[in-house]
Amino acid sequence: MCEFRVGVVDSLNATLGQGLLVLDALDSRNGFENADALVAHLNEARTRIMTFGTLDTLDNLRRGGRIGSAQAFFGSLLSIKPIVEVRGGKVEGLAKQRTRRRSLSYLAERVREAGPLERLAVVHALAKDVMDFIELLKEIETCEPLIISTMGPVIGAHTGIGTIGVALERQEGEIR
Numbered sequence: 001m002c003e004f005r006v007g008v009v010d011s012l013n014a015t016l017g018q019g020l021l022v023l024d025a026l027d028s029r030n031g032f033e034n035a036d037a038l039v040a041h042l043n044e045a046r047t048r049i050m051t052f053g054t055l056d057t058l059d060n061l062r063r064g065g066r067i068g069s070a071q072a073f074f075g076s077l078l079s080i081k082p083i084v085e086v087r088g089g090k091v092e093g094l095a096k097q098r099t100r101r102r103s104l105s106y107l108a109e110r111v112r113e114a115g116p117l118e119r120l121a122v123v124h125a126l127a128k129d130v131m132d133f134i135e136l137l138k139e140i141e142t143c144e145p146l147i148i149s150t151m152g153p154v155i156g157a158h159t160g161i162g163t164i165g166v167a168l169e170r171q172e173g174e175i176r
Contacts, residue, residue: 006035050166054103
């Protein structure tokens, strides 16, 4: 019904990870001879995108039925801050840290370990300490400026206020 080809790319990501792939598509759209070549490029680019974050409390996970009341109680008692990662299109547990400060340091270290970066983005759900986290990232070089965004209501409803997430795109040739 239309005169142009449409290509479909599954980002295998969520929220800001999808956004980084869209930015890559916008930057790349004129550099390819046809839509198939652009789709192939984006399928490769998605392998260089990582998305992970930390939750401030376990309350929303308990309310959503993802963890039990006892687990939430003891997690809160011990100040456990879960670290999650989007892997292969699914959100999975990555690690647990004992304090908020440690969880933010852990995220910053993961960003540093990712290697040379094309793009870096931070998303948060009204996190009071988001600027402290951004300060931890200040010496990490990227080709594009840092993106800072507030979390949308769908993801925010699952993760809760205080969640901080990071999405990054490694430079080409940096597939891991």
